[in-house]
Amino acid sequence: MSKNLDASKLPDYSYEFKSPLWWGIIGLVTVEGTVVATLIASFFYLQGNHAAWPPAGTNPPELLLPTLSTLVLLASMVPVYLTDKAFKSGNPEPLGRLPLFSILLALIFLAIKAYEYGGHIDFRWDTHAYGSVVWLMIGFHSAHVIAVILKTLVIVYLARKHYFTPEKRIAVTVNGLYWYFVAAAWIPLYLTIYWGSRIWG
């Protein structure tokens, strides 16, 4: 009979890929990444049905604002990264405020989108297939931005209640991962909507 294996000394928390939560979020990101890929594939597939894309009568979208808003969204990753880094080196303190900057930037991003699609484009979702797929992409992504903002607000609130000890760091890491995903997923969408049809249209 060999020696028993004592687990009582093992930590009761885990980080990164040792944590099931991390794998859970990777799974979620993979699922959503597949959704983004499907949307982009549908965009180009539908393009094949039209002589011009966007279809005749619709102007290609402006570039300036969306590019700006893309930069804003990318910038929003920085505070998330800094927070996570500080926390990893044992300093949970920025968690109570740094993410608020990210949230602010994400709100600016949303505001720009709302401005852009609230009247500065000349097609609706039910105008033609182009309108449908673009609106779906924008809607899908904006819903995610809203979701990640809400999620982050909860984290900040809990941090202010001093809930996060280093052992609970994984929740913060995972939220950060999701933030990166939401920001990063915008890039292929942005390229598709604003550049794709310029290059292949």
Next chain:
Amino acid sequence: MSLPWRKKLNFSMAFHCQLPITVFLALPAHANQSALQPAGPLAAAIANLFWGMMIGGGLILTAVLAMLTIGLLKARRTAKPRHLTFIQSRNLVIISGVVIPSIILTVFVVSSAAVNRDIVAPMPKNALTVKVTGHQWWWEVNYLDTEGKYIARTANEIRIPVGKPVRISLESSDVIHSFWIPKLNGKTDMIPGKTNLTWVQADKPGSYRGQCTEFCGKQHAKMAFVVDAVPEEEFETWLRQQGQPAREPMTEKEAQGKQVFLGSSCVMCHAIRGTSALASVAPDLTHIGSRKTLAAGSMENMPGTLASWILSPQSFKPGSHMPATALTGEDLGNLVEYLLSLE
């Protein structure tokens, strides 16, 4: 659930109108539509491919089951199991699981592609083109000349010259349908907004049934048609005649029938070329008298069936887009007489 009395009601209505009652839906026995009784080169090639695969598949099935049985019986009389050695097992899996299947499948893929090449082979330029448009639950048929100009229009019936390839251009006006004549060729979908091409060729004169094979709603089941392959001269005559406007009524009854038609709601949907009825949302009736079947191959075209159809289309094809029309017995009789005279 459908009401059983509907049919009875319909029969009694027919009695009431004092019309001869024929047996409904009695199609000739040869009207089968088996893909394994080909009547043209394409269907024949596919049928051969099928038999090849069938024999191959039968052999594979027998061989695998034989191995399984032998293996299971191997240790029947011995007290101890008689396992295969590792090497024996490995060889079994590699040879019968990888090597032999790879060879068989290569043959399969190549022969499939070879038959496929014949199917997609380009058509002669001067081939006749028939444009078939799917509608919820009937077929509009237009004959086009080599320039793509309209020659003639009919519905639910296609006539082709024997021994000649015919190009079929497929469209749909509503949902997806699929055009299939098992004895002549495989099916091709009719997709709204697109045009698909296929072709058929019949080697023997005869009548070949076709049917819609993409689920298209309530009456997908009763969306059939007939392809008649006839000798070329006969075909030419027929085509010329189909291009003509409808024949004028010759008898008093027919003339009255025509008035009934033009005075009823029929004109809102149907066309009889040469009259004021020009609508195009339902089958063109210009030469309805020369057709073999009614309502997309659902029944024979005879006075009794035609009358019952006009009175109550919904009891034959529930959900069909043709509404019932109430007519007196006399009007109905004249109308039927007129329609059937339109050869």
Next chain:
Amino acid sequence: MIDSASIPQDKETQQLEQTWGSPPGFFAWFTWVNQKNIGMRFIVTGFVFFILGVVLALLMRIQLAVPENNFMDPETYNQVFSMHGITMMFLFAVPVMEGIAVYIIPLMLGTRDMTFPRLNAFGYYIYLIAGVMMYAALFLKIAPDAGWFSYPPLAGAAFSPGLGLDFYTTVITFMEISALVAAIELIATIFKCKVPGMSLNRMPIFVWSILVMSFMIVFALPPLVIASLMLALDRMAGMHFFTAASGDPVLWQHLFWFFGHPEVYIIFIPALGMISSIIITFTQRPIFGYIPIVLSIVAIGFIGFGLWVHHMFTAGLPQLGSNFFTASSAMIAIPSGVQIFCWIATLWGSKPKLDTPLLHVLGFFLIFIIGGLSGVMVASVPFDLQAHDTYFVVAHFHYVLVGGAVFPLLGGLYYWYPKFTGRMMSERLGKAAFWITFAGFNLTFFPMHKLGLDGMPRRVYTYIDGLGWNEANLFISISSVVLAIGFMLTLLNVLISLRRGIIAKDNPWNADTLEWATSSPPPSYNFRHIRTVDSRYPLWSGTGGLEQNPVVTGIRSDRREILLTSILESQPESRQPLPGPSPWPFWLAVAVAITFAGMMIHLAIPLLGFLLCFVAIAGWVWPKQVEAAK
């Protein structure tokens, strides 16, 4: 519900019992999260839907028994065949496979629960609500009526007004959430919760098959979620994804089959795992070709994503491309064949016990090979132009679905029934049921090949006389009654054995995997002692088997806690506390239901639902400590 009878009820056992037990009471029922509870719910609910699906099948067979039958009008028939397909594919096959996985996998891995127990419960409620909604629609006669793949434009608002197709889009999107949740959870559990020593190359083949199935779900379902959302938007917001005017109906077909083909392997692959388990146990020897079998399963998983166009050969796509899909479909026959021959090599000369589980596996061989071969036939473009959308295809997929998935599933049911219930199913009744089902199945579905070649299209509510189809159809309808009797006998067996079955030992079949190393049925905490393993066949290895192996100590029993190990080598890494019973998964499922179903009523309701979801999620994750701090 105690551990193995030999172990006395010590204090630790009581403690475990208290920590892991699910609270009693009707309302508490909605808070349960234990993997075995949830797994069993999936299984039972799945079989209930299966019975409903079978009833629908019999109704169809009554209608088709004679030409021009008036038993059902076309509206009803179309709803019935659509619901039959939807039930079997979405409400029965996938959830039952997931249910068995959820129940068995943690036991096979030697752990006490899954990594996200609450998510598990959430997935179940989503599934339950979706299924109930679907059948409510059927009873109100507003069920979807455009088949399980509902091609637009027929499924669009113009040609299918009314709520039927709205139910379809909603429920499909919904069901996918349930499956995705289960898949992610199974992946995380298989990666992190293997008992120490169970490195990847010692994982039971069944676990491998579930892992592959889960990965397939992760990549195959999102396109369908988006496609059904697009269809919903086309219908409800006048969008143009699939309209002929500006969108493209064929886009739906690509998206659907990009999901649909992997879907059939999602059903099939767990069945392969079950067959391996049963063959190992009944031959009482290690399987031949563990590695080839695992690689074959993985290969099927990969290649499965490259076949979807073989469902669209008649859509008029470029022909060269189509031939490519013939080749890829042929390729998938090889990993299937490799497994079959590995099993034959294992069975060869091994004097297996011919009990019902193995009988079902042998039945599988005949039925699945026929179905597989007809699959290869229809993978040929020219032949498929004839066979597509005829009863030939109906025959093909019932052979593979029933032979390839339902038969192994029933084998698995007989096999694991003692573990689930603590009693054996009756062998005599089981054998009788098997033979009747087997004969009935072949008599029902084999003639369909002929019918298809004779030109009978599928999805027709009736057919006219004189086409030569009458005899075959009548024969099929009569045979389907035989089949149904066989099915009733199995059902009867399940119910009777629940009370009357012989009491099962912990390991009645002398099997090799860890689920048999605990009592039948297992206690709420699965294992009293968690023992490390050092072989692929832990219950057989060494002289004393598992009893010789070291025990893992130091996992707390005063709270729900499991051991996490590394992915490849399965070295202990950490302990993971797990959440206990909670009503929030249920409320979240309700909120999600409001979000999706609300769309059918008004487009503003989803916004409300979105907020409700957020509230439910916050309630769910809200840590207890914060409340305590206040």
